[in-house]
Amino acid sequence: xxxxxxxxxxxxxxxxxxxxxxxxxxxxxxxxxxxxxxxxxxxxxxxxxxxxxxxxxxxxxxxxxxxxxxxxxxxxxxxxxxxxxxxxxxxxxxxxxxxxxxxxxxxxxxxxxxxxxxxxxxxxxxxxxxxxxxxxxxxxxxxxxxxxxxxxxxxxxxxxxxxxxxxxxxxxxxxxxxxxxxxxxxxxxxxxxxxxxxxxxxxxxxxxxxxxxxxxxxxxxxxxxxxxxxxxxxxxxxxxxxxxxxxxxxxxxxxxxxxxxxxxxxxxxxxxxxxxxxxxxxxxxxxxxxxxxxxxxxxxxxxxxxxxxxxxxxxxxxxxxxxxxxxxx
Ligand SMILES: [Zn+2]
Numbered sequence: 001x002x003x004x005x006x007x008x009x010x011x012x013x014x015x016x017x018x019x020x021x022x023x024x025x026x027x028x029x030x031x032x033x034x035x036x037x038x039x040x041x042x043x044x045x046x047x048x049x050x051x052x053x054x055x056x057x058x059x060x061x062x063x064x065x066x067x068x069x070x071x072x073x074x075x076x077x078x079x080x081x082x083x084x085x086x087x088x089x090x091x092x093x094x095x096x097x098x099x100x101x102x103x104x105x106x107x108x109x110x111x112x113x114x115x116x117x118x119x120x121x122x123x124x125x126x127x128x129x130x131x132x133x134x135x136x137x138x139x140x141x142x143x144x145x146x147x148x149x150x151x152x153x154x155x156x157x158x159x160x161x162x163x164x165x166x167x168x169x170x171x172x173x174x175x176x177x178x179x180x181x182x183x184x185x186x187x188x189x190x191x192x193x194x195x196x197x198x199x200x201x202x203x204x205x206x207x208x209x210x211x212x213x214x215x216x217x218x219x220x221x222x223x224x225x226x227x228x229x230x231x232x233x234x235x236x237x238x239x240x241x242x243x244x245x246x247x248x249x250x251x252x253x254x255x256x257x258x259x260x261x262x263x264x265x266x267x268x269x270x271x272x273x274x275x276x277x278x279x280x281x282x283x284x285x286x287x288x289x290x291x292x293x294x295x296x297x298x299x300x301x302x303x304x305x306x307x308x309x310x311x312x313x314x315x316x317x318x319x320x321x322x323x324x325x326x327x328x329x
Contacts, residue, residue, distance in 0.1 A: 004016055005017075006034070007181070007185070008035070008036050008037035008040055009035045009036060009172075009173075009176045009181075009184060009185070009193075010035075010036045010037070010040040010044075010193060010196065010197060011037060011039070011040050011197070012185060012193070013037065015037035015038070015039065016037060016038050017034040017035070017036065017037055017038070018034070018036065018037070018038045018041045018042075019032050019033070019034055019041075020032060020033060020034070020035050020036050020041055020044075020173060021068075022170060022173040022174050022177065022225070022267070023170055023223050023225070023242070023269070024049050024052065024053055025067055025068045025069065025070070026049075026053045026057050026060065026067065026070065026073075027052075027053065027056065027057060027059075027060050027065075027223070027242065027243075027271065028060055028065040028066065028067060028223065028269070028271025028272070028274070029223065029269065029271075030068065030269055030274055030276075031174075031177070031267060031269070031276075032068075033173070033176065033177045035173060035176045035177070040197070043197070044166075044169060044196075047162060047165075048162045048163075048165045048166040048169065048196075049166055051160065051162035051163055051166065052162070052163050052166040052167075055156045055157050055158060055163065056156060056158060056242065056243065056246065057072070057073055057075075058073075058075035058088075058154060058156070059221070059243045059245070059314060060072055060243075060271065061073060061074060061075055061088065061089065061090045062088070062090060062314060063090070063221060063243075063271065063272055063314060063317055064090040064091070064272070065271040065272055066271070066272070066273070066274045072089070072090050074087040074088060074089040074090075074094075075087065075088055075154065076096060076154070077093070077154045078154075085097070094117045095115060095116075095117050098114065098115060098116040098117060098121055098122075098125055099113075099114070099115040100112075100113075100114050100115075100125060100129075101113040101114075102129070109133050109135065112126075112129055112135075114126060114129075158207060158246045159206070159207040161199060161203070164203050164204075164205035164206060164207075164248070164250075165195060165196050165199055165205070167205045167238075167240045167248040167250055168192055168195055168196050168204055168205045168238070168250040168252075169196045170225060170238075170240050171225055171227060171238025171239075171240055171250045171252060172189070172192055172193070172196060172238070172250075172252060174225045174227060174238075174265060174267050175189075175227060175236070175238070175252060175265070178227075178265045179265075183258075186256075187255075188236075188253040188255050188256040188257070189236075189252065189253055189256075191204070191253070191254070192204055192250070192251070192252050192253065202294070203294060204250055204251045204252075204293075204294060205248055205249065205250035205251070205294070206248065206249060206250075206293070206294055206295065206296060207246070207247065207248055207296075207303070208239075208247055208248055208249040208293070208296040208298065209247055209296070209298040209302050209303050209306045210292065210296040210297060210298045210302070211249075211286045211288055211292060211296070212239055212241065212247040212248075212249060214226075214283075214285065214286070215239055215240075215241035215247050216241055216244040216245070216247070216310070216313075217244070218244075218309070218313065219313065220244060220270055220272075220313065220317070221243040221244040221245065221271065221272070221310070221313050221314050221317060222241070222243075222244050222268055222269065222270055222271075222277065223241065223242050223243065223268070223269050223270075223271055224239075224240070224241045224266070224267070224268040224269075225238065225239070225240050225241075225265075225266070225267045225268075226238070226239040226264055226265070226266050226267075226279075226285055227239070227252065227264065227265040227266075228264050228265075228284075228285040228287075229256065229258065229261065229262050230287055230288070231258060231261050233289070234253070234254065234255050234256050234257055235251070235253065235254055235256070235288075235289075235290065235293075236251075236252040236253040236256045237249060237250070237251060237252065237285075237288055237293055238250040238251075238252050239285060243271070243310065243314060244310055244313050244314075245306070245307060245309075245310025245311065245313070245314065246310070247306065249288065249292070249293040249294075249296065250293065251290060251293045251294055254290060263281060263282075264279075264283060264284065264285055266279035266283075272317065
């Protein structure tokens with residue numbers, strides 16, 4: 001072991017570590033720690049973080065959240081009425097591609113209709129057309145805007161294999177930050193470490209809309225991680241909620257033995273203000289069994305209601321438009 005290496009909480013080898021955001025910073029996470037080696041970190045980034053981020057970062061864009069680095073990524077939407085593709089950058093809608101229509105009568109140009117995303121782009125397209133067709137007429141232009149409220153449709157997934165592993169990593173990473181290393185590195189957490197790295201036939205995480213209502217305050221699109229020890233059953237259970245909308249549970253350990261009862265471990269952040277929010281220290285999360293964690297019995301209606309509520313919170317935070325239309329399969 002050289003001075004530059006430390007133990008990685010994922011592969012458990014002594015390696016060079018890199019900085020890990022407990023909640024991806026692309027989603028507004030701020031808490032970070034040097035807990036995983038460069039290799040594990042980049043594997044996670046490419047394999048599981050990217051899947052979660054790809055699907056739900058448009059909520060961050062819509063809320064215009066603060067990020068440690070990088071910019072919120074504009075996302076594509078389709079206008080509900082005619083399917084026109086637009087992008088939304090958190091402030092305004094823009095056409096995804098310029099539209100150029102040229103109508104000819106034989107070799108002669110009858111008319112040219114250009115819809116561009118900016119004046120600069122319009123000038124460029126027009127001057128190219130003029131050059132190509134030897135036109136001398138001035139091209140008249142007018143501005144088209146898509147201000148809110150705009151009825152748009154966008155699709156996302158919030159529950160699949162990679163997202164479940166990513167959620168397990170989010171909860172496990174907080175555990176790495178909060179618990180003494182020898183406890184985290186004990187065999188009790190081997191199963192979840194392997195699940196995060198390689199996946200497993202039987203999932204340890206799931207989207208969960210039963211017994212997770214406490215994870216959202218119903219007002220703000222907060223990110224929250226809560227970890228509860230059930231000492232009687234030796235279970236360590238992680239609860240994760242993103243944007244006050246997407247709620248998950250993960251089985252961090254089914255064989256954790258501790259002489260001490262811990263208080264719940266909590267981490268809550270407002271991704272819009274980047275402020276941490278103190279939890280109530282005497283709060284006790286519901287005591288769940290393994291099946292409650294990995295195969296919750298929630299109805300489709302229950303999930304849809306919770307998503308609708310979450311979307312309402314997000315829309316209210318961004319009052320200039322209602323950008324979400326919920327159609328869940
Ligand atoms: Zn590693």
